[in-house]
Amino acid sequence: MKMPNDAIQILRLGKRYPLGDTERFDQLREALSDWISRPFRSINSNTGKNDGFIWALKDVDLSVRSGETLGIIGRNGAGKSTLLKILSRVTQPTEGKAILNGSASSLLEVGTGFHPDLTGRENIYLNAAILGMSRHAIREKFQEIVEFSEIGQFLNTPVKKYSSGMSVRLAFAIAAHLDSEIMLIDEVLAVGDASFQRKCLDKMESIARSGRTILFVSHNLPAIERLCSRCIVFEKGMIVFDGKPNEAIDFYYRTQVSSGDHSAFDLAESTRSGTGKARFTSLEIRSNSRHLGNIVQSGKSMDIFIRVKSVKSVVNPQIAILLKDQTGRTLFGMNTADSAIGIPVLNKDIEICCQIPETPLREGVYFIDLWMTESNDTVDYVRYASSVTIIPNDSSPLSRQVGTGNGGLIFVKHEWKIQ
């Protein structure tokens, strides 16, 4: 028997998705014609019909103690979100089972269920009800939610007129005031301004301390390290590491590096636009700080290696790297046009590197866009090609976000003197 104080017990859980269009019909027309022709088909014609599957999750065994804050990390498509979807009952597992002891609510994405035409007040009621709060409980927590979200005077304004920051604040405020015993949280901190993120982290820390069980999926590794007491790493639908958060993060980066080229972010699957005469194929970040992968210490070097595959020749291409904060605002960009290097004609695959000797960013998660142009045409533009996590520099405590995070995102080298 399992320990009675387990909040979550997962036994050999698996989820299989069909690949492509096998064995499903989106049209009644197709389903009917399949059904009509079925008796006339020979038996051997359906061979190969069942192997078009992918296991998003396979043989997952896990128990989470009551009161534990479990971080879940892994690359995109590794199965983290699928696990949360199954636990929140959004989708059914294909095999295995999971037992949840206690009420559970999921906070899979901020703002799910907001209706743009309804006011902030109306949306608080609707959203809280969707997340499983009773009308009585909502009324009780209403004031607290409004205060936390800082939307005060806009309470009776339709949400469609809110800025994205405001809706995010409101959504997090509602979710943070749920009183369920198990909280399933997927990447909520990836939005909002720095000061509100800080507030969210503090709130989550207090939720974690209040004895509730939290499953927290995030790419924000510093947040994982700060909030979680335990962390698991997912790879290809399986748990490959289970232990202390800092060890898990180390493991995560070690496995990324050891699998050769995988230390570089593969851009083949990225959403992109442009003429396509050349393509960014990978992006890799190296640093002289002891950290691996996409972790860079504030003030230390950051070398961004980019591989470009040539499809057709591009005359005098310009390549730019844009660094963005979590709200999607560009903080600064680096363009080959700014430097002496010039590529007259790009007609073979190349690898270029952009070196930033002292990374001027404070603690946090940032995103990188890659952009290549030929005269005025965009050749290839990859949004959110990669993320980079900046961690504080031990020798320079100033790089740490202070107080409410009003210190800004950029860390400028400077000196103070008393005259």
Place this chain on the structure above:
Amino acid sequence: MTETQTVIRPEKGIMRLNLGEILRHWELLFFFIWKEIKVRYKQTVLGIGWALLQPLIQMIIFSILFGRLMKVPSQNIPYPIFVYSALLPWTFFSSAMTLCNHAVMNHAGLIRKVWFPRLLIPLSAVGTAWFDFLAALVVLFGLMWFSGVAITWNLLALLPLIVAEILLLTGIGSFIAGLSATYRDFRHIVPFGIQIWMFLTPVIYPASIVGERHQWLFNLNPMTGIVNGFRAAILNLPPDWNALGSSLGAICILLPVGVLYFNRVETQFADRI
């Protein structure tokens, strides 16, 4: 230790139907209906007037077309009230079906992200249509007074008829909601089907127009009994027990079939839509 325990495992078929869970979420059902109504009245200039206007305009057009010009028999009752007494349950039916047809897609964002008993989707569509029905019911009393139709205790028969219609709509509505979500082309058939269905139902003409011999065939349509019942209760006509009985029989079949079908295909929604 906490008292609530949830077991998640692959489940199929009838075992998945958990009516207790739906009852526990009645507040959310209320919120869904409330949202739907609120949004609709914010998006249209007429607001609640829309719910009243729709059957009224239909009544006026039908009265001119069928009552005046084509002289459709109306059992010696003024045609406007004759047709309105049937348009009342019919509009409830057609708007519930239209809402159910799009209900799952309209909730796609939620379905992909949050769990709630999915049956609340067709239920809230029926509930929203029911709200419009109540508004149209108020107009009915005004019309009865205006056309000099006596208001009698017979009107109380409307209560069981409304309950019966809600059950029927839940059954057919769940079925349609499940089909439209599973097969994308089904969505386009529904409006057409509703239109044809209206002409097969004694809305603009009296049921007596169909000869005795074919009455049973006519009664296979579950809406015949309901619409006849409404008309009989409002206009003090003798009820047609045969038609009513066959409607009740249809409800006993369609309600479980519709709900179970929806319940069966609902597991695929999050992965498909």
